[in-house]
Each structure stands twice: as structure tokens, then as C-alpha cells.
Amino acid sequence: MPAPKKIGSQTVAFAQPPVILATAALAGAKEGQGPLRPTFDKVIEDPYYGEDSWEKAERRLLQEALEKALAKANLQPEQVDYLLAGDLLNQIVAANFAARALGIPYVGLYGACATIYEGLALGAMLIDGGFADYVLIGSSSHYSTAERQFRFPTEHGSQRPPTAQWTVTGAGAILLGRQGKGPRVTHATIGRVIDLGSTDPMNMGAAMAPAAANTIVSHLGDLGRQVTDYDLILTGDLGYYGRELLLALCREYGYELGERHNDCGLMIFDRQKQDVHAGGSGCGCPAVVTCGYLFQEMSAGRLRRVLGVGTGALMSPVTTKQGDTIPAIAHAVVLEA
Amino acid sequence: MPAPKKIGSQTVAFAQPPVILATAALAGAKEGQGPLRPTFDKVIEDPYYGEDSWEKAERRLLQEALEKALAKANLQPEQVDYLLAGDLLNQIVAANFAARALGIPYVGLYGACATIYEGLALGAMLIDGGFADYVLIGSSSHYSTAERQFRFPTEHGSQRPPTAQWTVTGAGAILLGRQGKGPRVTHATIGRVIDLGSTDPMNMGAAMAPAAANTIVSHLGDLGRQVTDYDLILTGDLGYYGRELLLALCREYGYELGERHNDCGLMIFDRQKQDVHAGGSGCGCPAVVTCGYLFQEMSAGRLRRVLGVGTGALMSPVTTKQGDTIPAIAHAVVLEA
Numbered sequence: 001m002p003a004p005k006k007i008g009s010q011t012v013a014f015a016q017p018p019v020i021l022a023t024a025a026l027a028g029a030k031e032g033q034g035p036l037r038p039t040f041d042k043v044i045e046d047p048y049y050g051e052d053s054w055e056k057a058e059r060r061l062l063q064e065a066l067e068k069a070l071a072k073a074n075l076q077p078e079q080v081d082y083l084l085a086g087d088l089l090n091q092i093v094a095a096n097f098a099a100r101a102l103g104i105p106y107v108g109l110y111g112a113c114a115t116i117y118e119g120l121a122l123g124a125m126l127i128d129g130g131f132a133d134y135v136l137i138g139s140s141s142h143y144s145t146a147e148r149q150f151r152f153p154t155e156h157g158s159q160r161p162p163t164a165q166w167t168v169t170g171a172g173a174i175l176l177g178r179q180g181k182g183p184r185v186t187h188a189t190i191g192r193v194i195d196l197g198s199t200d201p202m203n204m205g206a207a208m209a210p211a212a213a214n215t216i217v218s219h220l221g222d223l224g225r226q227v228t229d230y231d232l233i234l235t236g237d238l239g240y241y242g243r244e245l246l247l248a249l250c251r252e253y254g255y256e257l258g259e260r261h262n263d264c265g266l267m268i269f270d271r272q273k274q275d276v277h278a279g280g281s282g283c284g285c286p287a288v289v290t291c292g293y294l295f296q297e298m299s300a301g302r303l304r305r306v307l308g309v310g311t312g313a314l315m316s317p318v319t320t321k322q323g324d325t326i327p328a329i330a331h332a333v334v335l336e337a
Numbered sequence: 338m339p340a341p342k343k344i345g346s347q348t349v350a351f352a353q354p355p356v357i358l359a360t361a362a363l364a365g366a367k368e369g370q371g372p373l374r375p376t377f378d379k380v381i382e383d384p385y386y387g388e389d390s391w392e393k394a395e396r397r398l399l400q401e402a403l404e405k406a407l408a409k410a411n412l413q414p415e416q417v418d419y420l421l422a423g424d425l426l427n428q429i430v431a432a433n434f435a436a437r438a439l440g441i442p443y444v445g446l447y448g449a450c451a452t453i454y455e456g457l458a459l460g461a462m463l464i465d466g467g468f469a470d471y472v473l474i475g476s477s478s479h480y481s482t483a484e485r486q487f488r489f490p491t492e493h494g495s496q497r498p499p500t501a502q503w504t505v506t507g508a509g510a511i512l513l514g515r516q517g518k519g520p521r522v523t524h525a526t527i528g529r530v531i532d533l534g535s536t537d538p539m540n541m542g543a544a545m546a547p548a549a550a551n552t553i554v555s556h557l558g559d560l561g562r563q564v565t566d567y568d569l570i571l572t573g574d575l576g577y578y579g580r581e582l583l584l585a586l587c588r589e590y591g592y593e594l595g596e597r598h599n600d601c602g603l604m605i606f607d608r609q610k611q612d613v614h615a616g617g618s619g620c621g622c623p624a625v626v627t628c629g630y631l632f633q634e635m636s637a638g639r640l641r642r643v644l645g646v647g648t649g650a651l652m653s654p655v656t657t658k659q660g661d662t663i664p665a666i667a668h669a670v671v672l673e674a
Contacts, residue, residue, distance in 0.1 A: 090427040096651035100530040129466020193437040314433035
């Protein structure tokens with residue numbers, strides 16, 4: 001029987017921490033106008049990306065990100081044990097069709113915008129558990145597919161409240177391996193669903209902040225660590241208002257995140273110059289920031305130990321219309337350079 | 338470093354096969370009129386199940402199935418390491434809300450109707466990999482939520498072609514543990530996405546049969562086993578036409594499934610007496626047959642070794658309307674009494 005790897009209530013430690021061998025980040029035009037442009041592998045100026053629908057464009061983005069991560073590691077799809085992927089589209093069709101193109105045994109995930117971290121945590125377990133040598137992980141979103149599925153037809157030109165976030169057009173992919181050079185995944189904390197009664201789908205940051213706080217506090221407690229044990233605690237897509245709430249909630253538990261915290265939704269756009277209201281969101285937001293900026297900073301040794309925390313709002317337009325509150329989740333992994 | 342557990346291209350063998358400690362199967366009224374009624378824990382006569390929407394009824398069904406499996410094993414939610422669950426609803430909201438109620442660290446899955454087997458395979462990996470002592474797995478579907486989301490408003494009374502299947506109202510839950518008494522999960526084969534160009538969402542069996550054949554043939558090849566090594570090869574929800582195709586496809590690869598094969602979609606309804614056309618389908622179909630009939634037959638020793646094969650069609654109404662063909666997947670696990 002293998003030694004138990006569980007620490008505390010929610011965290012696992014990897015005996016042989018799996019390695020991030022390569023990543024790829026593809027982003028849309030608006031994201032390319034933001035401060036993280038130099039960290040993207042490719043910026044797609046055409047929202048259709050040469051396809052005849054936004055959904056097909058998103059699928060192509062995800063497929064190319066996955067292929068690019070493989071190419072960087074000089075691997076063929078046949079060498080990869082599992083593809084773990086998901087997105088925001090109904091029935092995660094971007095991931096399903098990208099998986100069809102690659103032909104890798106496929107585990108479909110749904111963790112809303114936390115999906116890339118859900119995949120990273122699971123992928124590390126599959127490798128450390130002895131079930132895989134290579135796992136490919138991917139997630140994507142597209143402003144126009146998300147708008148028309150979750151909100152209004154884009155042609156409608158609906159006014160957005162200040163708390164609304166801008167869904168990132170982008171896809172990220174991570175190739176995780178048993179051995180090699182790169183940042184390592186040392187721990188994972190799988191989140192619980194938290195719902196403090198938020199009902200406004202135009203303020204997703206408020207719905208997700210309590211889940212992020214719960215996972216971060218559980219993680220630190222499980223490992224007996226402090227905020228200062230991390231160079232950076234990077235949340236997925238809380239945005240401006242969600243971040244404020246996260247800081248306040250963590251403070252109640254005795255943790256001052258302060259300048260150690262940043263949020264992918266705040267980093268991806270220039271809030272002063274770009275009209276994105278409370279910041280970026282969507283599966284693609286943590287995916288491209290993690291696969292671009294974070295991977296590069298860690299590979300260069302400028303960040304040594306990071307807690308990456310994917311955050312997802314688990315409602316649907318149907319549950320909102322039926323009067324439900326918004327459940328949310330956050331999954332965290334520790335990355336060490 | 339743990340010993341590699343991969344065999345052949347797609348199959349893993351568990352060093353300490355995890356145990357199915359308990360299951361629960363809750364089914365709807367029409368399912369309760371079928372031949373498997375005695376195998377269900379509860380039959381729900383009211384499609385609303387006392388709630389004010391079908392979606393909330395489905396969520397409640399899933400939550401109760403999960404709670405019942407826990408209760409049978411005399412466990413509290415706090416003792417369970419992970420909940421792995423998913424369903425057919427957009428953004429898998431039945432699973433998300435059931436996860437909220439239970440408070441167990443939650444990994445959301447989307448494998449369409451293959452979800453219960455995707456969860457069983459992953460859950461066994463998490464336990465055998467040393468990351469969990471107990472994993473709870475669940476999946477559900479509801480005739481009325483699926484009809485209105487994927488097809489037509491039920492009030493429309495749309496005529497169904499003979500190849501159409503009837504979405505099962507039901508939820509199944511499996512409690513998997515590291516030790517104890519019960520059928521064991523000895524191997525898992527994660528499927529690839531297969532798409533032979535089927536375009537008719539009213540004939541899902543035809544779309545899924547090639548994926549089922551691919552996974553079964555890969556599985557048998559990986560382990561060097563024959564059909565007769567299994568007392569039963571049980572597919573998820575191919576229905577009448579899908580089964581015919583599966584038998585023909587496997588024959589081309591030199592495997593005669595014959596009487597060793599059955600399909601949950603054929604078993605759950607009485608095709609002569611119940612107006613279900615090609616049989617049952619939906620996440621709940623393999624879930625309730627596996628958690629009811631199969632678990633009971635194996636616990637009683639009437640079936641000793643079974644290959645359970647979940648089958649899922651991975652399209653969405655949007656991809657169908659945009660002219661895409663239907664990708665499908667099948668995940669298999671070996672259960673031994």
C-alpha cells in the first residue's frame with residue numbers, strides 16, 4: 001500500500017513532485033493590447049480565427065495551445081498518457097473537439113474558471129500515483145462565446161455594471177511530466193463548494209472570493225505555512241472587487257495576503273486604459289497568465305514558490321433564472337522553481 | 338518513484354484494487370415500471386420530486402443518492418476525501434449543487450453519459466495512488482431537463498424517430514474505499530475521443546458505438562484478454578441500434594461479444610411494453626444500472642468479473658447546429674467480485 005499523501009483536511013503532498021515541462025498561451029486581440037503581451041506565444045487578432053463561428057475559433061485556440069505545448073517538449077500526442085481539459089461552453093465542447101483532434105485518452109473536466117488548476121492538481125496526482133509519465137492539461141474561453149451563452153447577444157450592446165468582468169479570449173496548455181527540468185508541483189489542495197448567498201452573475205468576483213479564501217486558509221492551515229512562505233499567491237479571476245473581498249476574508253482568519261497576492265484578472269488587462277470594468281475572467285484568464293507570465297517568471301527564477309489558486313463560479317444561466325445563489329470553488333497547487 | 342501501472346496503450350492496473358463499499362440508485366417513475374425496479378433504492382413518482390423545477394428535482398435526486406451511499410457505509414461527508422461527479426446539464430449544475438450540499442472537496446467532471454465510469458476510473462486512481470481513503474462518485478440525468486435542454490420543450494410533443502433513446506431519470510452514487518468488502522476495481526481504460534462522422538443527435542447509439550468498440554478492443558488488447566474472460570461486458574447507453582453496431586465493429590477486430598454483452602439502455606426499460614424506442618440513455622442510465630443491478634449481482638457472486646464501459650456523446654446543441662459531427666468517448670473499468 002502506498003504511503004498516505006494527505007496532509008490535514010484537504011491537501012496532498014507529492015512524493016516525487018511532477019514537473020511542468022512546457023506551457024503554451026494563446027490570447028485574443030484585446031488581451032494582446034494588455035501588459036502581458038510579451039508572455040503570450042501568439043496573439044489572435046481575428047475573433048473568428050479564420051473559422052465560421054466563435055465556438056470553432058475557441059476550439060482551434062485550445063487545440064493549438066495543446067499542440068504548441070507538446071511541440072515545445074518535442075513530444076508526439078501518442079506519448080502522452082492523458083489529456084485533462086475543460087472550458088465554459090455547454091458540454092465543454094471546445095475541449096471535447098480539441099481532444100478529438102489530438103487523439104490522447106481524454107478526461108473531460110468542468111471546474112468553470114478553476115479548470116486549469118483542477119487539471120493541474122489531478123494531473124499531478126495521476127503522475128505521482130504512477131499512472132502516467134506525461135499529462136497534458138488545457139483550458140480556454142472566448143469573450144464572444146461566453147457573452148452569448150451566459151449573458152446577452154453581443155449585438156445587443158447591453159450595458160455592463162462596474163462589477164462585471166471581461167471574459168478573456170485565450171487558451172493555455174501545460175505539459176506535466178514525471179521527470180525533467182521546470183517548475184514542480186509539490187502540493188495540491190482540492191476545494192469545497194462554497195456559497196455565501198451571492199446572487200449577482202454580474203459580480204462573479206464576489207461569488208468566488210469566499211471559495212478562494214476557504215481554499216487558501218485550508219491550504220495554509222494544512223501545511224502550517226504562512227503567507228510569507230510564498231513569493232506569490234495568484235488567484236484566477238476574482239477581479240478588482242473579488243480581490244478586495246478575498247483580502248478582507250483572509251484577514252478575518254488571521255492571514256494578511258497584502259502584496260503577496262495578485263489576481264490573473266487584474267494582471268491581464270490595463271484597467272486604466274482598457275474598458276474591462278472589474279478585470280478579466282473566464283477559463284482562459286488563469287490559463288494564459290499561468291502558462292505565460294507565471295511559467296516564465298518561475299523558469300527564470302524570479303519567483304521561487306507560488307500558490308496558484310484557480311477560482312470558478314459553478315452556476316448556470318438556468319440556476320440563476322430559477323433563483324439560486326452562486327456556488328463557487330477554488331483549487332490550489334504549489335509550484336516551486 | 339512508484340512502479341509504473343500502465344499496461345499497453347490505455348490501461349492501468351491497480352496495485353491494491355480499490356473496493357466499492359456501497360452504492361445507491363434512485364430512479365424515476367418510468368424507470369420504476371421497468372424490469373430493474375427491485376434493484377433501485379427508491380423510485381420517485383413525481384418528476385418534480387417536490388421541487389419547483391425539474392433541474393432542482395435532478396439535483397435533489399443526485400444529492401440523495403450520494404447521501405444514501407454514504408449512509409449505507411456508515412460514513413460522514415467529512416470522512417470522504419473527494420467527490421467526483423458530473424451530469425448532462427449545462428455547467429453540470431446538478432453535481433455542483435449536490436457538492437455544495439455535501440461539502441466534500443469536489444472535482445467536477447464532464448464525460449456526458451460516461452461520467453459515472455470516468456469518475457470510477459479516476460476515483461480508483463486517486464485511492465490507489467495514495468491520495469484518498471474514500472472517494473464518492475455520482476452522476477445523474479432527468480428526462481425532462483435533458484429534453485428541454487438538448488431537444489424540444491416537452492410541451493411541444495415532438496415526434497421521435499425509432500433510433501431515439503429515452504433519457505433516464507435517475508441518479509447513481511458509488512462509495513469507493515481503500516479497504517473493505519465489496520467488488521474491486523482492478524483496471525481502468527480511459528478512452529480516446531472517436532468520431533466516425535455521425536451527425537444525427539436522434540441516433541446517439543450510432544455515434545457512441547465506435548467509441549465503445551475502440552475502448553473495448555484497446556482494453557482487451559492491452560491486457561491480452563478475450564471476451565470470455567468476462568462474465569459480462571456492460572456498455573452504458575448504446576441502446577438497440579448502437580448495440581448492433583458495437584457487435585459488428587468488435588467482430589471486425591476479431592472479438593465476438595455475443596451473449597457476454599449487454600447494455601444498460603436495453604436493460605432498464607421493457608422495450609416491448611414501454612414506449613422508449615431504441616432504449617434508455619443519459620448519465621443516469623449507466624449510473625442506476627451499475628449502482629443497482631450490477632453491484633447487487635456482483636455482491637451476490639452471480640457475476641464474478643465484469644467490464645463496465647461508460648459511453649458518452651460529446652456534442653452540444655450548438656455544435657450540431659453549426660454542422661459538426663458527433664464525437665464520442667467510452668471509459669472502461671474492470672470489476673471483480
